[in-house]
Amino acid sequence: MDTWKPVALVADISPDTGTLRVVHEGEAVCLYKLPDDICATQDRCPHGNASLADGYLEDGTIECPLHQGVFDIRTGKPQCPPVTTDLRRYEVRVEADTIYLKAE
Numbered sequence: 001m002d003t004w005k006p007v008a009l010v011a012d013i014s015p016d017t018g019t020l021r022v023v024h025e026g027e028a029v030c031l032y033k034l035p036d037d038i039c040a041t042q043d044r045c046p047h048g049n050a051s052l053a054d055g056y057l058e059d060g061t062i063e064c065p066l067h068q069g070v071f072d073i074r075t076g077k078p079q080c081p082p083v084t085t086d087l088r089r090y091e092v093r094v095e096a097d098t099i100y101l102k103a104e
């Protein structure tokens with residue numbers, strides 16, 4: 001049976017940045033509020049030591065604050081140099097305004 005863990009409320013996601021860093025099973029995870037969806041990926045940029053929650057969210061992509069690498073949030077795929085590695089993605093469920101991530 002799938003196990004889901006509550007990590008935040010939808011209202012906890014900053015309306016200014018559209019992102020929120022949470023810890024899920026010991027890993028830093030970034031939540032993203034898209035117009036029609038909530039997504040989650042690893043928070044740490046695979047290129048360096050940057051938190052994607054501090055990045056710039058636009059049109060379903062996140063731009064890393066350190067060297068401006070861009071990822072597609074829904075697929076985790078890198079979109080431009082210098083990033084070349086996919087982001088780990090997490091399954092998200094929202095119930096009664098609570099955001100759950102699937103547990104391993």
Ligand code: FES
Pocket residue numbers: 045046047048049050064065066067068069082083
């Ligand atoms: Fe993210 Fe370099 S640390 S692009």
